[in-house]
Amino acid sequence: MDYEPVKFGVVGLGMGQHHCKAIAAANGAELVAVCDIDMERTNKMVQTYGCKGYSSYAEFLNHPGMEAVCICVPSGMHADFGIQAIQTGKHLVVEKPPDVKAAKVQALIDAAAARGVKMEQIFQQRTSPLNRRIKDVIDSGRLGKLVGINALLPWYRAQSYYEDVAHGRWKGTWALDGGGSLANQGVHTMDIVLYFFGRVKSVFGKFGVFTHDIEAEDHTVAILKFENGAMGTIMTTTCAYRGTDQILVLFGSRGQIRQSTYLEAWQIMHDDDPKREKEKAEEQEMLALYGPREARGETTANDPWALSSDGHQAHIEDLVRAIRTNTDTMSSPVHAKHDVEVIEAIFESGRTGKEVFLS
Numbered sequence: 001m002d003y004e005p006v007k008f009g010v011v012g013l014g015m016g017q018h019h020c021k022a023i024a025a026a027n028g029a030e031l032v033a034v035c036d037i038d039m040e041r042t043n044k045m046v047q048t049y050g051c052k053g054y055s056s057y058a059e060f061l062n063h064p065g066m067e068a069v070c071i072c073v074p075s076g077m078h079a080d081f082g083i084q085a086i087q088t089g090k091h092l093v094v095e096k097p098p099d100v101k102a103a104k105v106q107a108l109i110d111a112a113a114a115r116g117v118k119m120e121q122i123f124q125q126r127t128s129p130l131n132r133r134i135k136d137v138i139d140s141g142r143l144g145k146l147v148g149i150n151a152l153l154p155w156y157r158a159q160s161y162y163e164d165v166a167h168g169r170w171k172g173t174w175a176l177d178g179g180g181s182l183a184n185q186g187v188h189t190m191d192i193v194l195y196f197f198g199r200v201k202s203v204f205g206k207f208g209v210f211t212h213d214i215e216a217e218d219h220t221v222a223i224l225k226f227e228n229g230a231m232g233t234i235m236t237t238t239c240a241y242r243g244t245d246q247i248l249v250l251f252g253s254r255g256q257i258r259q260s261t262y263l264e265a266w267q268i269m270h271d272d273d274p275k276r277e278k279e280k281a282e283e284q285e286m287l288a289l290y291g292p293r294e295a296r297g298e299t300t301a302n303d304p305w306a307l308s309s310d311g312h313q314a315h316i317e318d319l320v321r322a323i324r325t326n327t328d329t330m331s332s333p334v335h336a337k338h339d340v341e342v343i344e345a346i347f348e349s350g351r352t353g354k355e356v357f358l359s
């Protein structure tokens with residue numbers, strides 16, 4: 001579908017550089033302005049994309065004709081920056097997480113609703129075709145009664161990652177990162193776990209700082225009890241040299257799915273299939289589509305810059321569609337607020353030593 005291009009601006013030009021690339025590649029999007037207090041980053045984007053550069057956020061928000069803003073500043077600034085943009089009538093793309101406090105996410109949601117603007121929440125795992133197939137299988141009931149989901153994020157970040165003095169040394173802090181391995185890297189894992197298994201009723205968590213000089217945590221483990229009765233676990237770390245990709249195992253009374261870098265198992269019962277022929281044929285088909293491929297190069301398991309912008313492009317195109325057709329976005333801070341609530345509950349549990357119940 002061809003839409004009248006939406007004019008985008010991007011604030012925060014670390015991950016925001018990927019947003020610029022995604023906007024330039026997306027259908028129905030045009031990059032008109034960028035903003036960062038680091039003029040080196042701003043000038044690089046101005047030169048690459050021929051857009052206007054700003055160091056003042058207030059001036060950037062007044063850029064003529066700009067309709068949507070990608071919020072890519074440090075996580076604890078998302079809601080404040082988002083609300084400011086909403087007050088000037090802008091639609092938003094919000095980098096993950098929507099903010100580091102659920103109460104601030106709610107303020108963002110309320111502001112967008114009051115002004116009638118759309119918000120797209122970046123969680124690029126939701127745009128993956130395999131994850132959409134898994135979601136369909138769960139929602140159609142083919143896995144049967146949902147029993148368990150277990151997620152591991154054994155990643156690695158060098159100490160230098162946390163020491164970016166030029167950009168505020170905010171990673172691994174409570175105030176601006178909301179934590180460390182769970183709130184920053186692991187929020188992707190939390191989001192996909194909740195996308196598949198739904199809302200969480202209670203958590204029991206432990207966290208600590210093991211191999212980095214940071215304030216919050218570089219290793220967290222938690223037990224999740226879901227509203228639907230299933231039980232799961234999540235482990236996130238940035239201590240696991242050399243990092244490997246996220247691992248997910250999910251199962252119900254009629255099936256099990258395992259994926260890491262690629263799909264590893266897709267075993268779902270069929271009725272009237274005593275020799276499991278239909279089951280095996282379906283697994284072969286799924287492995288052919290999503291199973292192991294040739295080895296890839298470096299990934300974000302070790303290097304935060306090794307990120308493809310495909311997922312971001314899908315999010316940008318989804319916001320364009322939602323704006324031009326006046327429909328809902330596929331991913332928004334409305335659902336992502338629960339990710340933040342669960343993460344806050346895990347840290348509360350870690351501090352108190354008690355199971356924490358979500359309201």
Ligand SMILES: NC(=O)c1ccc[n+]([C@@H]2O[C@H](COP(=O)([O-])OP(=O)(O)OC[C@H]3O[C@@H](n4cnc5c(N)ncnc54)[C@H](O)[C@@H]3O)[C@@H](O)[C@H]2O)c1
Nearest residue numbers: 012013014015035036037038072073074075095096097167
């Ligand atoms: N989707 C993903 O996979 C992914 C990956 C990495 C980071 N992120 C998210 O992107 C966001 C930014 O992370 P990052 O790694 O790019 O951090 P970063 O520190 O490299 O970049 C943040 C940028 O914001 C700028 N900034 C700070 N205050 C500003 C202000 N007042 N006005 C204008 N610019 C300002 C900084 O100068 C810096 O360039 C975070 O919320 C993070 O969670 C998402």
